[in-house]
Amino acid sequence: MKKGLATVAQHTEFDQIIDARTPAEFAEDHLPGAINLPVLDNEQRIIVGTTYKQRSAFEARRIGGTMVLDNISRHLAGHLADKPKNWRPLVYCWRGGMRSGAFVTWLRMVGWDAHQLAGGYKSWRRMVIAELETLPARLRFRVLSGPTGSAKTRVLEALARRGAQVLDLEDLAAHRGSVLGALPGRPQPTQKSFETALFAALQGFDPARPVFVEAESRKIGVVHLPEALIAQVRTSPCVAIAASRSARLDFLLRDYAWLGDDPAGLQASLARLKGLQSNETLERWHDWAGRGALAELFGELIDLHYDPHYRRSQGQHYARLEAAQRLETDRLDKAGIERLADAILAA
Numbered sequence: 001m002k003k004g005l006a007t008v009a010q011h012t013e014f015d016q017i018i019d020a021r022t023p024a025e026f027a028e029d030h031l032p033g034a035i036n037l038p039v040l041d042n043e044q045r046i047i048v049g050t051t052y053k054q055r056s057a058f059e060a061r062r063i064g065g066t067m068v069l070d071n072i073s074r075h076l077a078g079h080l081a082d083k084p085k086n087w088r089p090l091v092y093c094w095r096g097g098m099r100s101g102a103f104v105t106w107l108r109m110v111g112w113d114a115h116q117l118a119g120g121y122k123s124w125r126r127m128v129i130a131e132l133e134t135l136p137a138r139l140r141f142r143v144l145s146g147p148t149g150s151a152k153t154r155v156l157e158a159l160a161r162r163g164a165q166v167l168d169l170e171d172l173a174a175h176r177g178s179v180l181g182a183l184p185g186r187p188q189p190t191q192k193s194f195e196t197a198l199f200a201a202l203q204g205f206d207p208a209r210p211v212f213v214e215a216e217s218r219k220i221g222v223v224h225l226p227e228a229l230i231a232q233v234r235t236s237p238c239v240a241i242a243a244s245r246s247a248r249l250d251f252l253l254r255d256y257a258w259l260g261d262d263p264a265g266l267q268a269s270l271a272r273l274k275g276l277q278s279n280e281t282l283e284r285w286h287d288w289a290g291r292g293a294l295a296e297l298f299g300e301l302i303d304l305h306y307d308p309h310y311r312r313s314q315g316q317h318y319a320r321l322e323a324a325q326r327l328e329t330d331r332l333d334k335a336g337i338e339r340l341a342d343a344i345l346a347a
Contacts, residue, residue, distance in 0.1 A: 146241035149248030175221030
């Protein structure tokens, strides 16, 4: 490897990872822990690209060079002003080209042992895709199943507090997975960003210990689960939480209470069920949502939407569900959830 270049496998060996791409590129996805110090901002990159196409490569480099130097100078005087002499940063751009190359050149001229990521973000992305095809098969999953309202996510959190390995896909996806699953104040990540976070989580597990995960569909909101992960999880041992309907309803009313503060948003979410429920049912649910009648609404969602969907999908997709450890409960309050976690670990 050429001096000043580093491979993707070496990315954890540096004091700081710098993403030299535009803020828009950074927002779509970036290496874990990276900071964004762009050498061209969003608008500047468009200007340089347009100049390249309409005039010449020379003019694009001349104009872009001025912008790059101005931005690097600003970073040196700002974010990098207090870095010590022995600081070792790793810099990357889209494919390890001129943007990161220019930044590394100036950082090395200052005296820092700066390195450029060979192949840039594209090499990182290739590694993530390849690893997501093989990592799941190296792990032993135990799958928490149960219809909506069974507090599966809260049980996962209780397991994590006890030191168990937990893969919380809904947290990574920033979505609960159901029609009412959008989380307030948390937009979903891009597909690429979700896969980067998933890779980081899977890579951190000990293959000798079980990994607890919730039974999920192929999509969680707008993001898709990798096929290799779906295949591994759906053939893994299951734990079935068999909570009473009343316990599930009480839990949903607590866990989704915030929906009562956003009747318009709740109505918009319910409208996505058009074609799956009769117009009469949807009109009734729309009215209940507008009036904040969550008990009535959630009760019918359990009976007419969630449970029928669960019966159709889970037994069909999870091969070992019939042999699952079955945990019955009529309480999904804090104490009830803690007891479920203890029972799962004791099995």
